[in-house]
Amino acid sequence: MRTKKRRIKKTLGEHIFITVNGIFLSLFFVIALYPIIYVLSASVSDPVAVSSGKMFLWPVGFNVDGYEQVLRYKDIWSGYANTIFYTVVGTILNLVATIPAAYALSRKDLEGRNFIMTLFIITMYFSGGLIPTYLNMSGFGLVNTRWSLLLSGLVGTYNLIVARTFFANNIPMELQEAAYLDGATTFQLLLKVVLPLSAPIIVVMALYYGVGHWNQYFQAMIYLRDRELYPLQVILKEILTQSQLSATGLEGFTAAEIEEMLRMSETADRMKYCIIVVSMAPMLAIYPWLQKYFAKGVMVGSVKG
Amino acid sequence: MKQKKFNKKRLHKILNNWELYLMLLPAVLYIILFVYKPMYGIQIAFRDFQFKDGITGSRWVGFDQFRRLFNSYWFPIILKNTLTISILNLLLSFPLPIIFALAANELRNEKVKRTLQTVSYAPHFISMVVMCGMVVMFTSPSSGIINKAIEFFGGEAIAFMQKPEMFKWVFVLSGIWQGTGWSSIIYFSALAAVDKSLLEAAEIDGASRLQRILYINLPTIVPTISIQIVLAVGRLMSLGQEKVLLLQTSPNLNGSEIIATYxxxxxxxxxxxSFSTAAGLFNSLCNCILLITANTITKKITKQGLW
Incomplete structure (x- = not known):
C-alpha cells in the first residue's frame, strides 16, 4: 500500500516536470523563431498592414513588390558580389594559414612548440587596440584595399587550438611514422594522409571563418573608403539606419503631406525587411546541414590541451 | 661537452623538421606583423602622436593623455555604462544556456530535441548589422511589433531606442536572443558525457527527474561551467563595440556610450x-585585472582555472 502511494506521487511529480519543461522549451522555441518568421512575413506583406500591427505572424496582402525594389538596387548587388569575394578568398587564406600551422603544432617532435603556442595564446588576451592596429594597417598601405579585410584576423587563435587538438587526438602517430618509412615528405604526409582524415575539422574551420567574413561589418567600416569595395553589411547598415519617421517633428505639414511621408516610410520599411531576408538567407539555409560538424568543433575546442 | 652534444641534437631535430617550420611560417608571420607589431604602437598612449613624426618620433608626454581621460566629461559616464552593461550582460546571459541545455537534454524524442537545437542556433548566424536593424524596427514607437503588443495589452508605446535607461536592456536582451542557443552547444556536449548507468541507478532508487538533474547532470558539467565563467569574465569589458555603435542614437548616448565606442x-x-589609444589601454588594463581576479576566485572554488 505504501509503496503504491509513493509510485503514484512520483509519476505526478514527473508529469508536472514534463509539463513545466515543455512549456519552458516551447517558449524558448517561439522566441528564437518568431522574429525571423515575422521578418519573412513582413517582407511579402502589405506595408500598411505591417505598420498598423495587423500582420503579426503570417503575411497579409501577399506581394513581392519589395523584392522587385531590392532587385533594382544596384549597391546591394555589388555588395553581395564583394561579400562573396571576401568570404571565399578570405576563408581560403584563413585555412591555408591555419591548417598547416595547427598540424605542425600538433607534432610533439616540433622543437619550440610550447613557445610558439604561447605566442599565439597571448594574442587571445592582448592586442594593440584599435588605433595602433589601424596605424599598422595604414603603415603597410593596406587601408582602403581588399587586403585589409582578407588579412585582418587571418589566424584565429581559438580556431588554431581547435584544429591542433583535433590533429593531436585523431591522427594516429603510427600512421604518420609509416608514411615517413615509405619515404613521404612532411608536405606529402599532410596532403595525402592527414587532410583526408580531417574533413570534419576543415568544414568546422571553413564555417567559423566563413560566417565571420559574411557578417563582417566593423573592419570594413574602419578600413574601407571606396563604395565599390564595400561588402554587403556596410550597404545594409546604410539602408537599415535611414531615418525612421518619428511621430514628433511633424508640425507644419499638411495632413496630405504627412500621409504621403507615412506611405513612403512604410514602403521603405518593407524594403528593409526584404533586404534583411536577402542577406540572412544564405547563412540560414546552409548552417542546419553543417550542424553535426560545428557541434563537433565546439566539443574538440572545449578539450583542454 | 654534454651541452654541445645536446645543442647538436637539437639543431638536427630542427633541421630535420624544416617542413614543419615552413608550415608555421604564414601564421607566425601574420601574428608578428599584424598582432605583435601594433602592440609596439601602444607607446603612442604616452606620446603626443603626430602623423608626420611617426610613432617613435612623436613627443613623450608621460601620463598626460590618461590625466586628460580621467578628467574628461565623458569618463564617469563611459566607465559606469561599460560596467553596468557588462555586468548585467554577464548575470543574465550566462545562466540561460545552461538551463536551456539541461532542460532540452530531458527531451526523450531525439527528433524534437534536434529540431529545437537547430532553431536555437539560427539567431547566431544573423549578422550584427541585421540583428540591430531588426531591433530598431521591432522597437519603433510608431510601427514596431513590440510596441503594437504593448498597446494591445493596454500599455503605452515606449521609445526604447531614445531612452538612455533602456539601452542596457535592449543590448542585453537582444544578446540573449542571439547567443543563448549557440552558447548552449558546449553544455550539450558536456552532458553527453553523463554516465547513463548512474542515471538508471538513481531512477531505481527513486530519485525524481529534478533530483537527477541537480545531483547527476549538473555536477557533471560544473567543470565546463567554471571554464566558461572564467572566459566570460575575461571578456567582461570587451563588450562588442560594433553592436553598441549600431544601436546608439544621439538621445540614448548617456546610457550607451562605453569605453570602446568612445x-x-x-x-x-x-x-x-594618442588620447584614444590611452583610453583603449585603460580598458585593456581593467580587463586584465578582472581576468586575473576571476581566475583566482574560480580556481579557489572549483580547482579549475585557465592557468
Whole structure:
C-alpha cells in the first residue's frame, strides 16, 4: 500500500516536470523563431498592414513588390558580389594559414612548440587596440584595399587550438611514422594522409571563418573608403539606419503631406525587411546541414590541451 | 661537452623538421606583423602622436593623455555604462544556456530535441548589422511589433531606442536572443558525457527527474561551467563595440556610450590618436585585472582555472 502511494506521487511529480519543461522549451522555441518568421512575413506583406500591427505572424496582402525594389538596387548587388569575394578568398587564406600551422603544432617532435603556442595564446588576451592596429594597417598601405579585410584576423587563435587538438587526438602517430618509412615528405604526409582524415575539422574551420567574413561589418567600416569595395553589411547598415519617421517633428505639414511621408516610410520599411531576408538567407539555409560538424568543433575546442 | 652534444641534437631535430617550420611560417608571420607589431604602437598612449613624426618620433608626454581621460566629461559616464552593461550582460546571459541545455537534454524524442537545437542556433548566424536593424524596427514607437503588443495589452508605446535607461536592456536582451542557443552547444556536449548507468541507478532508487538533474547532470558539467565563467569574465569589458555603435542614437548616448565606442569616436572620427589609444589601454588594463581576479576566485572554488 505504501509503496503504491509513493509510485503514484512520483509519476505526478514527473508529469508536472514534463509539463513545466515543455512549456519552458516551447517558449524558448517561439522566441528564437518568431522574429525571423515575422521578418519573412513582413517582407511579402502589405506595408500598411505591417505598420498598423495587423500582420503579426503570417503575411497579409501577399506581394513581392519589395523584392522587385531590392532587385533594382544596384549597391546591394555589388555588395553581395564583394561579400562573396571576401568570404571565399578570405576563408581560403584563413585555412591555408591555419591548417598547416595547427598540424605542425600538433607534432610533439616540433622543437619550440610550447613557445610558439604561447605566442599565439597571448594574442587571445592582448592586442594593440584599435588605433595602433589601424596605424599598422595604414603603415603597410593596406587601408582602403581588399587586403585589409582578407588579412585582418587571418589566424584565429581559438580556431588554431581547435584544429591542433583535433590533429593531436585523431591522427594516429603510427600512421604518420609509416608514411615517413615509405619515404613521404612532411608536405606529402599532410596532403595525402592527414587532410583526408580531417574533413570534419576543415568544414568546422571553413564555417567559423566563413560566417565571420559574411557578417563582417566593423573592419570594413574602419578600413574601407571606396563604395565599390564595400561588402554587403556596410550597404545594409546604410539602408537599415535611414531615418525612421518619428511621430514628433511633424508640425507644419499638411495632413496630405504627412500621409504621403507615412506611405513612403512604410514602403521603405518593407524594403528593409526584404533586404534583411536577402542577406540572412544564405547563412540560414546552409548552417542546419553543417550542424553535426560545428557541434563537433565546439566539443574538440572545449578539450583542454 | 654534454651541452654541445645536446645543442647538436637539437639543431638536427630542427633541421630535420624544416617542413614543419615552413608550415608555421604564414601564421607566425601574420601574428608578428599584424598582432605583435601594433602592440609596439601602444607607446603612442604616452606620446603626443603626430602623423608626420611617426610613432617613435612623436613627443613623450608621460601620463598626460590618461590625466586628460580621467578628467574628461565623458569618463564617469563611459566607465559606469561599460560596467553596468557588462555586468548585467554577464548575470543574465550566462545562466540561460545552461538551463536551456539541461532542460532540452530531458527531451526523450531525439527528433524534437534536434529540431529545437537547430532553431536555437539560427539567431547566431544573423549578422550584427541585421540583428540591430531588426531591433530598431521591432522597437519603433510608431510601427514596431513590440510596441503594437504593448498597446494591445493596454500599455503605452515606449521609445526604447531614445531612452538612455533602456539601452542596457535592449543590448542585453537582444544578446540573449542571439547567443543563448549557440552558447548552449558546449553544455550539450558536456552532458553527453553523463554516465547513463548512474542515471538508471538513481531512477531505481527513486530519485525524481529534478533530483537527477541537480545531483547527476549538473555536477557533471560544473567543470565546463567554471571554464566558461572564467572566459566570460575575461571578456567582461570587451563588450562588442560594433553592436553598441549600431544601436546608439544621439538621445540614448548617456546610457550607451562605453569605453570602446568612445575610443572609436575620439580615435577614428576626431583623429586624437594618442588620447584614444590611452583610453583603449585603460580598458585593456581593467580587463586584465578582472581576468586575473576571476581566475583566482574560480580556481579557489572549483580547482579549475585557465592557468
Amino acid at each position: 575610443v572609436y569616436k575620439v580615435g577614428l572620427e576626431q583623429y586624437s590618436y
